[in-house]
Amino acid sequence: MGVTIWHNPACSNSRGALKLIRDAGIEPEVIEYLQAPPDVATLRQLLAESGLAAADLVRSKEPEFAGLALAGADEATLLAAMAAHPRLINRPVVRTAKGTRLCRPPETVLEIL
CATH class of the missing domain: 3.40.30.10 (Glutaredoxin)
Incomplete structure (x- = not known):
């Protein structure tokens, strides 16, 4: 690898x-x-490999975070948001x-x- x-x-x-x-x-x-955003499955794999939670990987200071009302969102919602809005990925x-x-x-x- x-x-x-x-x-x-x-x-x-x-x-x-x-x-x-x-x-x-x-x-x-x-x-x-940002040009080749990962899909939800790839993000899940990354979380599993790193031991992070979705909340650790999301950039909560990005305008999209507030605009999508992601504060307190569950993992599936955060992953879907990061896949759709890659600026949210730390x-x-x-x-x-x-x-x-x-x-x-x-x-x-x-x-x-």
Whole structure:
């Protein structure tokens, strides 16, 4: 298994994690998830791999979060919202053979390289 990063080039944390991966001599598969949003099944798999809950992966400060009235929503609702509105997905998410992590702060990626 290689290294995959769900990346948003506009995000400093995402850019930082990508730099740390490349500084380690690894060229990851870069998924710009805003252009290629994951489906609900992929999000469920990511949660299972990382041990996160949907509430940990959703960006509650995004305008869509309030606009969709997601405060207090259940996991299925949050997953459906993230699949339909990928800006709601927190980033960067990195997958390696050693695990899957939400890499905030970016240095978290070093745990799984």
